[in-house]
Amino acid sequence: MKISELPRESILLPGNPSCQGCPHGLGLRALGMALENIVLVIPAGCTTIISGIHPKASFNVPVLHVPFASAAAVASGLAAAYRQEGIDANVVVWMGDGGADIGFATLSGAAVRNEDIIVVVSDNEAYMNTGIQSSGTTFWKAKTTTSPGGKSEEKKDLATIMLMHRVPYVATASVGYLPDFIEKLRRASEIKGFRFIHLHSPCPPGWRFDSSRTVEIARLAVKSGAWVLWEYDGRFSISTPSKPYKNEERGAPLEEYIKAQGRFKGIKPEDIEEIRRKIEKQWRLLLSFEETFR
Numbered sequence: 001m002k003i004s005e006l007p008r009e010s011i012l013l014p015g016n017p018s019c020q021g022c023p024h025g026l027g028l029r030a031l032g033m034a035l036e037n038i039v040l041v042i043p044a045g046c047t048t049i050i051s052g053i054h055p056k057a058s059f060n061v062p063v064l065h066v067p068f069a070s071a072a073a074v075a076s077g078l079a080a081a082y083r084q085e086g087i088d089a090n091v092v093v094w095m096g097d098g099g100a101d102i103g104f105a106t107l108s109g110a111a112v113r114n115e116d117i118i119v120v121v122s123d124n125e126a127y128m129n130t131g132i133q134s135s136g137t138t139f140w141k142a143k144t145t146t147s148p149g150g151k152s153e154e155k156k157d158l159a160t161i162m163l164m165h166r167v168p169y170v171a172t173a174s175v176g177y178l179p180d181f182i183e184k185l186r187r188a189s190e191i192k193g194f195r196f197i198h199l200h201s202p203c204p205p206g207w208r209f210d211s212s213r214t215v216e217i218a219r220l221a222v223k224s225g226a227w228v229l230w231e232y233d234g235r236f237s238i239s240t241p242s243k244p245y246k247n248e249e250r251g252a253p254l255e256e257y258i259k260a261q262g263r264f265k266g267i268k269p270e271d272i273e274e275i276r277r278k279i280e281k282q283w284r285l286l287l288s289f290e291e292t293f294r
Contacts (some may be wrong), residue, residue, distance in 0.1 A: 043093075
């Protein structure tokens with residue numbers, strides 16, 4: 001796939017009120033380059049702000065704003081209505097990790113029913129829009145306004161939880177590797193039923209790094225092995241950008257990724273070693289999936 005051959009018109013218009021270096025903006029532009037006939041369902045979150053204030057709008061596709069907990073349920077009904085009317089539409093739920101936390105019941109229910117929708121969780125690992133509170137996917141030892149000493153609870157592995165719903169398609173992606181994300185969106189669009197993509201989205205103000213470094217930090221997450229790109233479409237496979245880092249010795253130092261973020265300021269060396277052990281354990285789990293789902 002060549003980026004130059006993809007549509008140049010973005011679904012996200014210029015002049016929108018996203019933060020400098022916002023990862024959601026990168027992901028939303030990629031979404032528009034990957035799919036046609038998009039209908040967005042957005043629960044409350046950063047993207048609610050990005051979409052603009054009435055009567056202005058930042059998207060040039062239909063958007064339905066819904067309460068946190070209802071996004072997957074509303075999208076399920078919307079997809080059924082379009083199908084009933086014979087309208088070809090890609091109904092996409094675009095939510096943050098807060099939406100996935102608060103709306104998990106409807107998210108899980110839609111997966112169990114194998115609803116014909118695409119869900120993208122653009123995960124910046126905290127509730128950034130309401131003041132950087134800790135979420136289920138916040139990294140262990142990361143500092144937020146509700147975990148000022150560093151999060152003590154374990155990070156929720158959302159993509160693996162969705163995989164265990166036995167749905168047709170689950171993948172992880174990163175705003176640091178948009179061609180990989182676009183390819184996964186296109187692959188998802190070729191499949192009927194519930195499709196889920198967990199997009200890693202480093203947040204400059206929430207993670208406390210300069211807004212010019214969003215893509216760099218996202219790639220460091222992958223290169224250090226802290227975020228692993230994979231895909232399940234009946235078979236489980238580690239994605240091409242992550243394959244070199246099956247071998248830890250070929251990856252970037254974990255310290256480089258951790259110390260690039262202000263949210264880990266003052267972290268102890270023994271905590272970095274514990275994070276390293278957690279990452280190694282995650283890799284062993286994912287590699288066992290490759291053996292199991294062949």
